[in-house]
Amino acid sequence: MDLVVDVEGLTKSFGRARALDGLDLAVQPGRVHGFLGPNGAGKSTTIRTVLGLIRADTGRVRLFGADPWSDAVRLHRRMAYVPGDVALWPDLTGGECIDILAAGGAGLDERRRADFVERFSLDQSKKVDEYSKGNRQKVALIAALASDAEFLIFDEPTSGLDPLMEEVFQEAVRERVTAGATVLLSSHILAEVEALSDEVTIIRDGKTVRSGGLDELRRGSRTHVQARTRRRPDGLGTLDDVVHLQVTESGGHQADAGIDVRFDVGSASLESALDAVLAAGVTSITVRPPSLDELFLSSYSATGDTADAPS
16 A cells, blocks of 8 residues: 655755754554654654655655645645644634634544544633633644544644543544544654554654564563562573563562562563563563563663653
8 A cells, every 4th residue: 555654865954953864754554653752853844844844855755645845735635733732813712713724624524523522521612812722732633633634643732631631532543543544643652652553663863763563663672571479480590681680589478478570581582581480480470561662762772862752
């Protein structure tokens, strides 16, 4: 199937500042694609280029197979965009803003609109200047999610929303993707990206660092194991791929006495490590693959560039 977004070797400079330096991004249709990087990595510049708001210096960018710079008007009828800081018309009501946003884009499904207005608990009759940041965000989200857009771009979409509304947003995205839409999601809330994304692209200094499905990105990364055993496990310390091993006694002579075992292990030694733990008489065990947070931080640890990492 043709890519919805096909970016290859993209470069863009603003004066002496290099915002994009050979960036690649491929978004498959009918999927949620997470787009991650710390502040200044080039995410917003990439999104603005895909939207046709700025022109790249070199490289290729295609949206639905067309050039977003020269064909922006037609392409914008097939997509919707929600930034992290929504600017609306202060003298209009929320409902009037939704109407205007829909008229300038892919149109609106009124049944979906009514559903999302209720689920996001938005009072459409209030003027925008009476809204909190979270309610302004709801207006833009409803306009995008209730539209007939084939491609939805979200850049920090849940900024200002409480956890309950974040959950509503995630449910709505899943529904739209099930119905055939494609989503590009950029967010500093990595748990949100992990919960929704089929694929993830991580960028740094305007370049693509890692890209692929979460299972693919986890290959080569270590799994965390935490267990309580009746006896000390044998052989864990001799496995090359086991690191951060901690074995401690707990509980003394009480009924819940046992051995607490913690370690990280690579895929090559995972089976052998688990066999050693199970042979020691397991009373409880947790095996957890690396989270997206850990994968993200590992992409930056080589340069120590974690100061502005998503949290």
